[in-house]
Amino acid sequence: MPADTPRNVPPALQAALQSRFGAQCSTAAAVREQHGRDEGSISAPPPDAVVFAHSTQDVQDAVRLAAQHAVPVIAYGAGSSLEGHLLAVQGGISIDMGRMNRVLSVDADDLTVTVQPGITRKQLNEAIKDTGLFFPIDPGADASIGGMTATRASGTNAVRYGTMRENVLALQVVTASGEVIRTGTRAKKSSAGYDLTRLMVGSEGTLGLFTEITLRLHPLPEAVSAAICSFPSIEAAVRTVIQTIQLGVPIARVELIDANAVRMVNAHSKLGLREEPLLLMEFHGSPAGVHEQAQTVQAIASEWGAKRENGAFEWATTPEERTRLWTARHNAYFAAVQSRPGCKAISTDTCVPISRLADCLLDSVAEADASGIPYFLVGHVGDGNFHFGYLIDPDSPAERETAEQLNHQLVARALRMQGTCTGEHGVGVHKMGFLVDEAGAGAVDMMRAIKRALDPHNILNPGKIFAL
Structure with missing residues (x-):
């Protein structure tokens, strides 16, 4: 269907929106297309109209008009989601909240x-x-x-x-x-x-x-210190994290970046990090507390092969150094996508109990290596959450099928370990199939009952989380 073809907004609603919102409502194809895609790999036609809300009253009036015609309404923020949350899979109106930013x-x-x-x-x-x-x-x-x-x-x-x-x-x-x-x-x-x-x-x-x-x-913490710690293997890095958490060290951040991701980040952000699995850590607290936390973690890391004397453990003490490292970490997704021009990333989001983290990660790495699909691995491993990004050619059904199969195997593994299919990205469209596996049919039926009670005409972001 062409992007400029409305799907289910009747002329009476279009007229009402234009009357109420004027220039705040757009049906221009470019505007609608912008509001019909996120950072994920799923495609759908754009919404039929976009309303730029400035106030609660604007949102209220837009929803009331949509409700009168049983037309879907989708909230839009920054467009950074990965699971298709903002896609207009059943058409409707996108309400852009970006101007409500006070x-x-x-x-x-x-x-x-x-x-x-x-x-x-x-x-x-x-x-x-x-x-x-x-x-x-x-x-x-x-x-x-x-x-x-x-x-x-x-x-x-x-x-x-x-x-x-x-x-x-x-x-x-x-x-x-x-x-x-x-x-x-x-x-x-x-x-x-x-x-x-x-x-x-x-x-x-x-x-x-x-x-x-x-x-x-x-x-704001009185003192902040960050460290980069390189390891001979992913297992060594993960065992360091597990031991740190189990000892009760109040570490603020601990991020795992595999060798693939380090290589991509080095190329993208012009860094010279050792191309080995690494942990990027940050400590918050008093100067004495930060020093004690850091020394404890350094001792644990040394036991797992990250020796300071051979350069595997480095400090980043200035705000500029810390910002540079965290910016590189936050850009890992974009660095990975740029490493294979034209690719799309199929992202995973499993989270498991910290005691099962090593088992889940290592088996999943072995499967990814055997698949031949380029990938990267990053994770907020301090709470058992990690992300594979499988880099696929969007025009290759075989590559997409392989990546989705890897994701299915990973989720099944995480659920067997009493984990979850999504630690932070949400269900959206992409993970709907996993929700029954995780929560059970009875729990999903209860969710449906809540949805029907609060949204009897199914106009609020329909087609997400589960099917009605």
Whole structure:
């Protein structure tokens, strides 16, 4: 179907949108195409129209108009998702939240902030940098806070600071009928009724659209130190992580990068890292605490072959050095894609109990090596989460089939180890087939019942998480 062909927005709705939103509503093909793709490998026709929301009232009016005609509504943030969350698989209206990007209030004494959903994590931290506080959730991409909330994102700091689930306190939500509700409070705890905030966090836009989000903030650490640690094997690196976590070392970040990813990052970011499996680690706390943590981890790493005297353990103590290394890590996905021009990356997102991490990783590496598909491996291994990126020719059905088979085998392995098919990316379209395997038919039926109760006409991001 051509990109400029509307699929299911009736003329009456188109006229109503233009009347209410004017230039804030676009049906231009280029605009719609931009809002019909993410960073993943799944393709779908674009939405039929895009509404650029400036306020809660805008979102409310757009949803009400869509509800009157039973037309789908999809929230759009930064477009950085990997699992097809924002794809208009059943057509409809994309509501772009990017212009709703203000900090509404900062309550430094209570360590909280309330923001609009379109603000990105970097914009938020820039806005609050003078308070001595920061928002730690760092999924790599400069994602919007609304998108991060919708997918229950986490990232590099999760081992120390938790995920969006632990750091979202309250929400303002536009429901499927266009009603505005509030969930949660700024209090640290509550026993009042159902926990609707937790229900909404991770619902991927299928239960409501966020227009305000109250977050937990954290004090900026007094001291920060980072280290790069190269290992003779992936197993040695993973065993170091397992021992570190089991000893209770409060490490802030610990990222695994395999030799393939190091090679790609070196080429992309003009670095000279040793092309071996490495851990990129960061320690937060008092100067004495950071020093103690670092010395403990250095001793563990040395036992697994990362000797400082042979250059395998290096410190990055200045902010500039740390920024350079973390920027390179965050660009690993793009470095990998550029390593094979024209390719697409099929990304995995399994997470397993830390005690099973080595077994799951090593078996999966062996399968990937045997497949012949180019790949890279990165992971937030401090909490058992890791990502393979299989680099495929999008015009080769055989390569796509091989990559999807590797992903299926990996997910099955993780589930046998009581892990999950998605640690942080969400289900979206790509992982729908795994949800029943993980949660069971009864649990998925309960999710469907909730969806039907809150969105009886199935207009909120339909075709995601599970089929109705």
